[in-house]
Amino acid sequence: MQLLKRLSEALGPSGCETQVRQIINQEIKHYVDEIYVDKFGNLIAHKKGNSPKVMIVAHMDEIGFMIKNIEDNGLIKCSNIGESDPSIFVGEKVNIKTKEGWIKGVITTKKVCDGERQKNKVELTDIVVDTGLNKEELIKLDVEIGSYTFIEREFGFLGSEDYITGKALDDRIGCYIICELVKKIKYLNGDIFFVFTAQEEVGLYGATTSTYNIRPDWSIVIDVTNTNEFSENPSIYVGKGPCITIKDASMIGNRCINNWITEIAKKNKIPIQYDVGELGTTDALNISISRGGVPSAVLGVAIRNIHTTIGIANRKDIENTIKILELLLKDPPKVCLV
Template sequence: MKSAKDEIFEILKKLTYDVGISGYEDNIRGMVIDELENYADSLEVDSLGNVIAVKKGSKSSKKLMIAAHMDEIGLMISYIDERGFLKFAPVGGITERTLLGQKVKIITKDNKIIKGVIGLKPPHIMKPEEAKQVPDFSDLYIDIGFFSKDEVLKNGIDIGSIVSFDRELERIGNGDIVTGKSLDDRAGLAAMIQAFKNIDNNEVNIYAVATVQEEVGLKGAKVSAFRVEPDIAIALDVTIASDVPSIPEGSWVCKLNQGPAIKLIDGQKGTGLIANKKLVDFVTNVANKYNVPYQLEVLTGGTTDASAMNLNKEGVPSIAISIPARYIHSPVEVVSLNDLENTSILATKVAKEMNEKTILNLINQKIK
């Protein structure tokens, strides 16, 4: 019999293998539907492409929305030269230093995959000042082994073709640590899927929402929250595991393999999410009750879908539960299956403990 950790690994491996950059999440969306439809009382896809699965509450019409985004950072072909080399533009927060020498997958018009590598002028013929600099996107190109623009076009690649890193999920270390592409946020997505499957006897309505286009402005969360109108919202995402040699210990955000991170604040000077204090207390109390290890997170940059859900209509008490990840927004992200499993457990227990009285306590501020 498979362990819960092995089940999560299998879901994660499937989700990370395929390509789903922002705005092109179709293949991932199909996988999410396949995973959730037998566990949902209702399931729909909205006009932007978000998947919304519902488990009806047994005692209350109040709504808890648990969101995780489907999209990954990637590239888009912007120019094809006469020799068959491809220029590209970033989709989402990619830095040039993570791209050098990477293998990539390009999706053709008929949804086939053509593989290539990201190239750069060799160091032997660089000027000394060039060798010291991080190359610009304009210096990089993709080599797919063709020798003319016509050959590229005949094989289904054109301006606007999407590109993802060519990486498979692999276990490293003791087997509980995994590395691969798009763990931001397929790790959170896998945790949400597993949690939704395990939620039962829920008193309030549970909305599991797989969102689109988080990496380019939290777009899916904005429209899906407007549609769902949640009373409480939780985002499951990754955060920075900065426990690595190049970062002083006092500057660490979170550590790998020490449990999910309960976010207190993010964005520049709190411009992202300032988590609802009573909701933070509720989630930490649930974690303590069920002996789920956790960390508290203060992040000075970046944000999650929780920021968008937090500002829906008249405001929604919101929080992010994050899976610590090393090297995020790179082809070699690293997460712990233990953290992922505990994130799923915590989300399940929070949904189980949520009731109408709790929600009313979180949202009502009547003075007289």
């Protein structure tokens, strides 16, 4: 889990994925035939082979904030990067890059600063970052409009070491799975592109540009999905196996690919779950409608606390996802359309 720890703790909101990209590049560059960064910032690793041409995808970026205004008293107003509930960020530590290094801050609201009760729901407009510096001091340090604020959070384990916790598990778990997959697969028949995309959280953009250039026969996106195990009608649990997203808010996964995954799981006695959801989507949406269309599916890991500063996942779910993909990619099937 040391690689996942480094990936989780890396700073990489949308449009600023450099740290994550460098970690991945260093980890897998000796296991692929070629690896490069495209014009959009996607990292693409290629294991050459015969048909079919397959894309395995995970996104590098995480949710976060960007500075939009600095008040005279030094309190920093931010714009959100990706969707999240602003209230969950209050009290979190952040790092801001300066010309001399880093400065630390705390996300808060003006009422919380003054010791008042926050009676109403915290909105994005209420959020400020307090660094202990005034505007003039911040400007001298090269903190400006458009600077990123990076959430600080350590990776670790809960009461059981099967349960991991950390920031940006969406989708550093997917990045970790692909890295391990690249290292495990020694021989394959297919032509496999492992794609680590940029700017998924703000519009699935890296998936669009990479798919356009690669032109895959089919694709699987590795992402996380939110558990609902504490709802009235639970169906998705942490620790009960990888999860196939049959449908999300904007996409229906390719049934043929879903069937391949299901057959492998059943044959090898790997637990599998299915998600039919109404919220959110993944890179698979834009991949599936690229050019003339690309049959695409989503295989993921259920986590708790999605799009917060600290998620919870089960390492066995991660390991089982790697097993399924390894078995599938050793001899990848030709595409079918239904």
